[in-house]
Amino acid sequence: MSMEKHNFKQEINITPELMARINELTSHYPEDKRKSALIPVLHEVQDAHDHWLSYELQDKVAEILGILPVEVYEVVSFYTMFNRRPIGKYMFEFCQTSCCVTRGVENLMDYTCEKLGVKIGETSADGLFEVRGVECLGACGYAPMLQLGDFYHENLTKEKVDQLIEDCKAGKVTLLDK
Amino acid sequence: MGKKILLDKINIPGIKTYEVYRQNGGYASVEKALKQMTPDEVTEEVKTSGIRGRGGAGFPVGMKWSFIDKKSGNPRHLVCNADESEPGTFKDRYLMEYIPHLLIEGMITSSYALGANLSYIYIRGEYMWVYKILERAIAEAKAAGWLGKNILGSGYDLDLYVHVGAGAYICGEETALIESLEGKRGNPRIKPPFPAVKGLWQNPTVVNNVESIAAVPWIVLNTGEEYAKIGIGRSTGTKLISASGHIKNPGVYEIELGLSVEEFMNSDEYLGGMMNDRPLKALVPGGSSVPILPAHLIYKTAAGEDRLMSYESLSDGGFATGSMLGSGGFIVYNDTSCIVRNTWNFSRFYHHESCGQCTPCREGTGWLEQILHRIENGHGREEDIELLWSIQSKIEGNTICPLGDAASWPVAAAIRHFREEFEYHVRFPEKIKNREHFVNEPFEKVRHLVAKQTV
Numbered sequence: 317m318s319m320e321k322h323n324f325k326q327e328i329n330i331t332p333e334l335m336a337r338i339n340e341l342t343s344h345y346p347e348d349k350r351k352s353a354l355i356p357v358l359h360e361v362q363d364a365h366d367h368w369l370s371y372e373l374q375d376k377v378a379e380i381l382g383i384l385p386v387e388v389y390e391v392v393s394f395y396t397m398f399n400r401r402p403i404g405k406y407m408f409e410f411c412q413t414s415c416c417v418t419r420g421v422e423n424l425m426d427y428t429c430e431k432l433g434v435k436i437g438e439t440s441a442d443g444l445f446e447v448r449g450v451e452c453l454g455a456c457g458y459a460p461m462l463q464l465g466d467f468y469h470e471n472l473t474k475e476k477v478d479q480l481i482e483d484c485k486a487g488k489v490t491l492l493d494k
Numbered sequence: 495m496g497k498k499i500l501l502d503k504i505n506i507p508g509i510k511t512y513e514v515y516r517q518n519g520g521y522a523s524v525e526k527a528l529k530q531m532t533p534d535e536v537t538e539e540v541k542t543s544g545i546r547g548r549g550g551a552g553f554p555v556g557m558k559w560s561f562i563d564k565k566s567g568n569p570r571h572l573v574c575n576a577d578e579s580e581p582g583t584f585k586d587r588y589l590m591e592y593i594p595h596l597l598i599e600g601m602i603t604s605s606y607a608l609g610a611n612l613s614y615i616y617i618r619g620e621y622m623w624v625y626k627i628l629e630r631a632i633a634e635a636k637a638a639g640w641l642g643k644n645i646l647g648s649g650y651d652l653d654l655y656v657h658v659g660a661g662a663y664i665c666g667e668e669t670a671l672i673e674s675l676e677g678k679r680g681n682p683r684i685k686p687p688f689p690a691v692k693g694l695w696q697n698p699t700v701v702n703n704v705e706s707i708a709a710v711p712w713i714v715l716n717t718g719e720e721y722a723k724i725g726i727g728r729s730t731g732t733k734l735i736s737a738s739g740h741i742k743n744p745g746v747y748e749i750e751l752g753l754s755v756e757e758f759m760n761s762d763e764y765l766g767g768m769m770n771d772r773p774l775k776a777l778v779p780g781g782s783s784v785p786i787l788p789a790h791l792i793y794k795t796a797a798g799e800d801r802l803m804s805y806e807s808l809s810d811g812g813f814a815t816g817s818m819l820g821s822g823g824f825i826v827y828n829d830t831s832c833i834v835r836n837t838w839n840f841s842r843f844y845h846h847e848s849c850g851q852c853t854p855c856r857e858g859t860g861w862l863e864q865i866l867h868r869i870e871n872g873h874g875r876e877e878d879i880e881l882l883w884s885i886q887s888k889i890e891g892n893t894i895c896p897l898g899d900a901a902s903w904p905v906a907a908a909i910r911h912f913r914e915e916f917e918y919h920v921r922f923p924e925k926i927k928n929r930e931h932f933v934n935e936p937f938e939k940v941r942h943l944v945a946k947q948t949v
Contacts, residue, residue: 351677351678352677355657355658355659355660356658359660383677387677391677394662394849395659396660396661397619397660398660398661413782413840414581414582415581418825418826450661451842451846452582452843453620454578454583454587454618456582456738456744457744457745458584466622466623468623493622493623493626
């Protein structure tokens with residue numbers, strides 16, 4: 317995922333609603349510990365910006381929280397949920413750790429990639445879909461499963477994946493829990 | 495039916511909501527603690543209960559509480575560890591999703607005992623919808639007067655917030671969690687000082703697992719002595735077990751500690767036996783970090799005693815023939831599973847999740863993953879098995895936090911108990927080309943090939 321700094325451009329838009337949520341989040345910490353809100357704030361900012369964080373956007377977050385840009389970069393690069401490049405609108409994140417393997421996730425991932433005509437970590441030509449393998453999501457008893465936005469889709473079968481893809485194409489899938 | 499104290503009300507319709515939770519006796523422990531008990535008395539009850547940390551390490555909760563520095567005069571914090579990420583474990587999510595007020599009640603009562611006025615629940619970022627459930631539940635509790643200033647007129651103040659992570663297993667380690675809560679990378683700190691002395695923002699802090707905190711209301715209401723009567727020996731109380739893998743009924747179960755592994759596996763009340771009735775091959779009883787057990791050491795210990803779901807019995811025999819209760823992530827494998835592939839899978843996980851701070855872990859987990867990958871894919875060498883053994887032994891005990899140990903133990907146990915399977919992969923690469931190599935031809939059927947060549 318290492319990307320050149322200037323590869324992708326992103327329009328930055330900190331709306332009043334987003335700013336209100338950021339202020340609410342920073343109020344959860346003592347006045348002189350605003351930096352603590354960094355990760356929750358990054359989630360909100362990312363959600364409002366097509367689910368990725370350009371360096372320019374990270375700089376903006378640093379400015380809002382009154383910390384150095386590098387304090388944001390080092391956090392964004394550490395945590396897997398922050399994306400440093402544009403991603404498919406519907407990113408299917410399959411859990412590929414042991415318990416999901418016992419329930420057939422490997423074949424299901426192959427099936428999904430084939431169906432969408434993509435390789436792992438590659439965005440589909442229309443920019444709609446991406447498939448990724450991620451580590452244990454804490455749904456081992458409901459395997460195989462995937463995360464799509466803020467929600468889990470569990471006890472998956474090929475038929476359920478087919479349906480999910482159709483629902484995404486039809487714009488019937490909610491991504492964020494707001 | 496074993497005794498249930500965490501999930502006894504889980505089937506009451508609407509128990510997720512404040513009203514129903516309250517109507518069914520919810521928040522009574524807060525009333526009792528704040529009106530009738532001193533903070534130290536609450537701590538004493540928890541000590542008496544003998545409850546051990548439910549996140550995996552099993553350290554006595556009451557003792558951890560008693561270490562908190564009350565003399566420095568600095569603000570104190572309780573932080574709930576809801577960064578549940580140990581492969582095989584999904585119990586905390588279940589509690590938070592279906593009975594969120596139990597955790598909030600536990601947080602209030604426990605914060606009171608510790609003298610904490612600002613507490614947090616640190617939840618993993620992927621549980622985003624659960625984060626929202628908790629946020630709403632906290633707002634309900636606050637509106638009803640259970641949080642904020644002068645709770646129940648007791649003079650005790652508490653602010654409680656949920657803090658969301660962003661995908662890092664390492665943040666389940668308590669000092670990494672604190673770093674993350676401070677808005678930093680999740681790099682574990684060198685101890686001492688321990689969080690009880692210098693934790694969040696250098697203030698005295700206790701970090702406890704969700705399940706540990708959720709047990710506190712029952713302990714306060716029914717006394718520690720009553721809690722200690724549940725379970726067996728030093729394994730007091732009940733434990734949530736997350737069951738997954740090749741079993742009939744995966745899910746979260748509350749068991750009384752001391753239940754036999756055989757009953758848990760096979761009775762219809764619990765796991766209902768093996769999926770499709772295939773033979774049991776191996777068990778990881780406490781999350782991916784603990785040693786894997788081969789079939790003959792699951793129901794009986796090496797000494798021939800019944801194996802029980804308890805801290806002591808699961809670790810009976812040490813690492814030679816035992817394992818650990820850990821987080822209660824109970825992963826079952828049948829004869830179609832490949833132990834080499836599974837060990838590679840775990841090693842990939844630890845390599846991905848290593849924070850990179852300590853060289854033995856950062857480099858060693860990568861080596862383990864690569865070597866296991868090549869063995870599993872038919873490019874293994876005879877000396878690779880010794881190499882794996884050597885690497886894991888050099889990670890273990892040589893890192894700041896236990897992630898290094900957690901990466902080593904599954905590899906060591908897999909070689910210890912399933913060495914022939916590694917040899918088979920190295921010697922018969924053409925037979926393992928298909929990743930489902932043991933689905934049609936379980937290892938038991940080809941074991942003789944390895945045995946023949948072993949001098």
